[in-house]
Amino acid sequence: MALPTYASPLEKTWHYTYLVICGLIFLFLISPILIVIPLSFNAEPYFTFTSKMLALDPEGYSLRWYDKLVTFGMQAPEGERGAAFWSDFWQNAQWMQVTKNSIIIGFFSTILATALGTIAALGLTRPEMPYRKQIMAVLISPMIVPIIISATGMFFFYSWMKFPIPSFEGGFHFEWVRLAGSYFGIILAHAALGIPFVIITVTATLFGFDQSLVRASASLGANPRTTFFKVQMPLIMPGVISGGLFAFVTSFDEVVAVLFIADHDQQTIPRQMWNGIREQISPAILAVATILVVISIALLTTVELLRRRSERLRGMSPQ
């Protein structure tokens, strides 16, 4: 990127202008995400920097909005912070409930999407797979179709469709439950939305996979199952995990399908944020946003590390 020595003064000026422009665009990209972090420690109920904050006066900062996140919806928010307080928090705090829901729904939809997606990717990357392109188009479609359309379709189907759910109350039997307004329905919807990401990442890993390793393993006497678990699986694992992470983030961040098919009991973190933003936006939302930004930094780091590991592993195998 360094300028050649023969650059004219005009070119030099342009070069530095260009760097400044790039700097401004980076600022545009990153500042909205970082700005919420200091603002979430605001001592006042404002969405801007108070003069005390700008003077770095400790009085201008507080944890009151984080405190509000903890106590919001609790029965005895003023109580002493002992065991009773935290059990109240665990059971009643609004943000705790939606976090639990987000994790439950995210976890099961990720498992479902990753398991089905990985198996399918194994089939899709086989050279003898018939109608690969057409089937791929169908499997990727949840990512292409705008979410509002998917949610509309799911609303019609899921409020009509009933599924048998095993129940243990009063002897084992199946209970017919409407998909809309059930955890199962949302897990199903989120799994469908996450599957394309799993398919894309895992097939990308598999296309780079050296098939001679499988033959080598077979020639050394391993049966197909051993070959899969001992040779193929460890090599494609980084792709599977990052696909799973994508699926989890999709579910964790998804609000429209939840808006359309979830009941009051299945509200998730983004759904609660949506409420907060639409009704009365308070800096408590910024506290949630800050926590989510920290989570996304952690996720990004994980995915980057996985990608590098995958590249290293593939670099090791003879091409």
Place this chain on the structure above:
Amino acid sequence: MTDATAQLTTADGRPLKAALAASMAVRRRRAFLLVAPLFLFILISFIIPIGQMLLQSVHNDTFSSAVPALSAWFDENPQGSEIDEAAYAALAADLKLMKAEKTAGSAGTRINYDVAGTRSLFTSTARKADKLEAPFKEAILAAEPKWDDPNLWRAMRSASNPYTIDFYLAALDMTRDETGAIVAVEEGQAIYKKLFWRTLSLSLEITALCLLLGFPIAHLLATLPMRKAMLLMILVLLPFWTSLLVRTTSWMVLLQSQGVLNDLLVGIGLIDDEGRIQMMYNQTGTIIAMTHILLPFTILPLYSVMKTIPPSYVRAARSLGATSWTAFRRVYLPQTLPGIGAGGLLVFILAMGYYITPALVGGADGQMISNMIAFHMQKSLNWSLAAALAAMLLAIVLIFFWIYDRLVGIDKMKLG
């Protein structure tokens, strides 16, 4: 070999060709069996719901199932026949049925889509249905004179058939006149076509902005040394991984009239306190926030294309006497076209279907077609119209996606 025409056979004497074909068929079946569970899953959880939505857009039986007698009368008497005593008798019978089955509200709502103010007509007349006696025409008109409206009868006739394209007509700002011919609605009531155009033009503006901002960044990342580029890449990927709602919230905080950006402008004296700029709850807010959210989707494909352009080409052009501008325009830019196409199309497709950001920061004139779909799903409860609008949006998106597939290929799509 004694016979040159003898077929090659396997060890157990089968023809080699057949044996190979059989083993190939087995392998194909195995590959398909691996994909089958997922295919079935997507079919049930996604494709069938979309199909049901499409059905909903042409099929609405909330009215027709509530009025068996009236439907029969409409079948016997063609369009334009006089609304006689028999018709009112059928109506009275159906109103009694509606009262018994409590369907007057939903049936009335269906007619209300076409003729405003008729929902209450159905519910109030159904309440009195048991007292209606022959001659029904007089009795019903005495109870509610509004039943005389020919528009109402025309709407009931068209709704008595559960299959209809009327919702698509409504989605295209069209309706039927007294004779049943298709005409455009009055100027003041036409909203959907305008909304489709606005969605298209907003998406185009956002795409253009994304390309304009994404191009220099992608170029910088592609030409910097690997280590520095990887560090700067984090600034692109972090927004990509951050929750959509968080990013939208941040923009609301920044753009508010009492927000950080306005404070900053007042602080440095560019505007005074009364002159705070309204940057949110209008198109500006939608465009800024969506450009920010979709920018990584242009940078990443542009970057991967620019990475493959050898820097020696531009150098060669310079050594042959081209100015840096000419070298850029005639040598570098044409080579980035695949990236521009891929990134631009992707952003355009994504922008067309955006819902959350316009809903939160868009205000009245920053709304897109998705917001109208959500409105009809959740507020007006005209589900068939929502389905028709969704089907039309889906068709547009699929057309552009088909182009994307032709130009780029869906299997080339990369993440992160």
